[in-house]
Amino acid sequence: MAKIDDAKIVELPKFLDARGNLSFAENNIQIPFEIKRTYWIYDVPGGESRGGHAYQKNQEFIIALSGAFDVIVDDGQKKKKFTLNRSYYGLYIPAGFWREIENFSTNSLALEFGSEHFNKEDYIRDYKLFEKMKKNGKI
Numbered sequence: 638m639a640k641i642d643d644a645k646i647v648e649l650p651k652f653l654d655a656r657g658n659l660s661f662a663e664n665n666i667q668i669p670f671e672i673k674r675t676y677w678i679y680d681v682p683g684g685e686s687r688g689g690h691a692y693q694k695n696q697e698f699i700i701a702l703s704g705a706f707d708v709i710v711d712d713g714q715k716k717k718k719f720t721l722n723r724s725y726y727g728l729y730i731p732a733g734f735w736r737e738i739e740n741f742s743t744n745s746l747a748l749e750f751g752s753e754h755f756n757k758e759d760y761i762r763d764y765k766l767f768e769k770m771k772k773n774g775k776i
């Protein structure tokens with residue numbers, strides 16, 4: 638079962654260039670899973686929060702393409718806060734973690750990759766249930 642230290646920042650390659658910088662991420666290389674889905678969160682009013690939930694199967698990789706926000710990850714015992722504020726950092730979150738995204742800066746852009754297609758059955762939205770499932774080794 639994944640523990641808090643399994644959630645980690647991955648520094649992405651970057652080509653610094655006076656014409657504009659370039660970074661990239663590839664399947665099973667910088668992103669440690671096969672990507673099945675991508676989505677993005679945009680037009681977020683400054684200071685907003687989103688995403689208080691866990692996934693049973695879906696692994697995630699989150700990049701702050703622009704602006705900044707904090708991602709709080711929680712393995713049921715420990716919490717860790719990651720601040721994403723550079724477009725060449727990605728945050729890997731294994732399945733089975735509670736996660737919240739907080740403190741969006743105005744007009745920030747969060748790009749997310751997932752290891753699973755969207756499936757509402759994969760979500761756990763009740764923190765007490767999450768804790769219980771973690772304790773019982775269900776996730």
Ligand code: TYD
Nearest residue numbers: 674675676686687688689690754755756757
């Ligand atoms: P959700 O993951 O619940 O966002 P948050 O936890 O930040 O509130 O997604 C919001 C809505 O978007 C929800 O009704 C499901 C839908 N959705 C999709 O249809 N496909 C997707 O890939 C995602 C991430 C969400």
